Amino acid sequence: MRISLIVAGVLGAIFFPPWVPLVFMGLLALRYRAWEVIILGMLVDFLWLPSGTLFATLPLFTIAGLVLAWGLEPLRSEFLLRR
Amino acid sequence: MMNSYRQNEGRRRLFIATIFVFVVFGIDALLGGKVRGLVRAGGGSLYSAGAHTLTRIADSGFFSSRRTLAEDNRSLREQVAELEVRAAAVQVLRDENAALRAIVRLAEAEKGITAPIVSSVRSSPFGTFSIGAGTEDGVMEGSIVMTNDAGGGGFVVGRVSDVGKRTALVLELFAPDTSVPVVVRGASAFAEGRGGGNARAEIPRGLEVAPGDSVTSRLFGGRAVGVVGSVLSAPSSATTEVYIGLPVNLGALQFVYVIPPGT
Numbered sequence: 001m002r003i004s005l006i007v008a009g010v011l012g013a014i015f016f017p018p019w020v021p022l023v024f025m026g027l028l029a030l031r032y033r034a035w036e037v038i039i040l041g042m043l044v045d046f047l048w049l050p051s052g053t054l055f056a057t058l059p060l061f062t063i064a065g066l067v068l069a070w071g072l073e074p075l076r077s078e079f080l081l082r083r
Numbered sequence: 084m085m086n087s088y089r090q091n092e093g094r095r096r097l098f099i100a101t102i103f104v105f106v107v108f109g110i111d112a113l114l115g116g117k118v119r120g121l122v123r124a125g126g127g128s129l130y131s132a133g134a135h136t137l138t139r140i141a142d143s144g145f146f147s148s149r150r151t152l153a154e155d156n157r158s159l160r161e162q163v164a165e166l167e168v169r170a171a172a173v174q175v176l177r178d179e180n181a182a183l184r185a186i187v188r189l190a191e192a193e194k195g196i197t198a199p200i201v202s203s204v205r206s207s208p209f210g211t212f213s214i215g216a217g218t219e220d221g222v223m224e225g226s227i228v229m230t231n232d233a234g235g236g237g238f239v240v241g242r243v244s245d246v247g248k249r250t251a252l253v254l255e256l257f258a259p260d261t262s263v264p265v266v267v268r269g270a271s272a273f274a275e276g277r278g279g280g281n282a283r284a285e286i287p288r289g290l291e292v293a294p295g296d297s298v299t300s301r302l303f304g305g306r307a308v309g310v311v312g313s314v315l316s317a318p319s320s321a322t323t324e325v326y327i328g329l330p331v332n333l334g335a336l337q338f339v340y341v342i343p344p345g346t
Contacts, residue, residue, distance in 0.1 A: 013126075013206065014126050014129055014130055014133075014202075014203070014206065015130065015133060015203055015206065016203070016205075016206060017205050017206060018206060018207065018208035033093035033094070033096070033097060035096045035097050035099070035100035036100075038097070038100045038101060038103075038104055039100060039103075039104070041104075042104050042107065042108075043122065044208070046111075046118065046119040046122040046123070047119075047122055047123055047126045047202075047206075047207075048206070048207035048208060048209050048211050048252075049119070049209055049211075050209060050211055050244035050245055050252060050254050051115075051116035051119060051244060051245035051252065057209060059108070060208060061208065062104060062108075065104075066101060066104075069097055069100070069101075070097065070101075073094075073097075
């Protein structure tokens with residue numbers, strides 16, 4: 001299940017609108033303590049972020065990946081990982 | 084005990100991934116974007132392979148009846164898009180001739196190259212897409228990307244923002260949150276990009292603007308950047324809202340024309 005979500009996220013980053021990988025990143029981060037979410041975010045930014053404008057255009061998906069991976073940690077700890 | 088170990092292990096991996104991301108961004112910045120160039124080349128190959136596979140499946144006849152309809156549909160869409168481009172281009176040329184301006188040279192063939200689009204144009208959250216030409220083909224940062232209609236007054240689609248050896252990243256002219264100086268019926272305005280080749284601008288209310296009017300930009304040597312799609316004017320407002328769009332669907336474009344900056 002985890003690998004399927006990762007693969008879907010990668011394919012979504014290449015073939016589908018930006019909300020698709022974001023949804024899979026969210027699902028991964030909700031269900032697992034997935035470090036892949038951060039890498040997936042970086043992948044989207046590396047694919048599409050114009051170079052030279054790192055500070056003019058923020059790497060939104062990397063930031064989103066970090067926020068999802070670390071921000072949902074208390075929720076996962078409370079409801080998912082203790083089961 | 085076991086659960087605590089798993090939690091710590093998970094956090095450790097998250098921490099390593101976080102450090103990894105910062106390190107990779109740092110290396111990419113030091114190498115002038117080479118890492119992202121590699122990632123884009125890989126993504127482009129995957130996209131091309133996926134598109135090729137889908138074409139092969141369609142050509143196998145498995146979905147023949149459906150495919151025929153889809154093919155007809157696609158062909159008609161392309162024809163409509165082409166006719167729209169030609170109609171808009173004619174309007175541009177008419178405006179140019181009437182005003183006897185220097186931008187008549189737009190009608191002349193530009194010196195550039197034709198490049199295929201090697202990525203989806205709707206996947207990017209930043210209004211970018213990749214083309215299959217790079218430094219080896221003479222593409223450079225700042226090159227102007229136009230619809231593949233160099234001889235008949237094409238439209239500017241965007242500008243090359245990042246160049247690899249065989250691929251380049253194009254930032255759409257009307258990418259979200261961008262602002263481009265444009266000229267509509269002689270009036271200067273700033274077009275706010277909305278993505279997908281669409282933009283919105285405000286011009287003085289008294290100016291007569293109609294759908295189909297060409298929109299040019301001095302930033303691109305007076306080249307056409309779109310046409311007026313619709314006009315909204317409220318009596319209580321001092322300005323008229325003008326919605327600008329490319330006369331061709333970006334998703335239907337397969338090739339673009341790239342010309343060096345400053346030409």
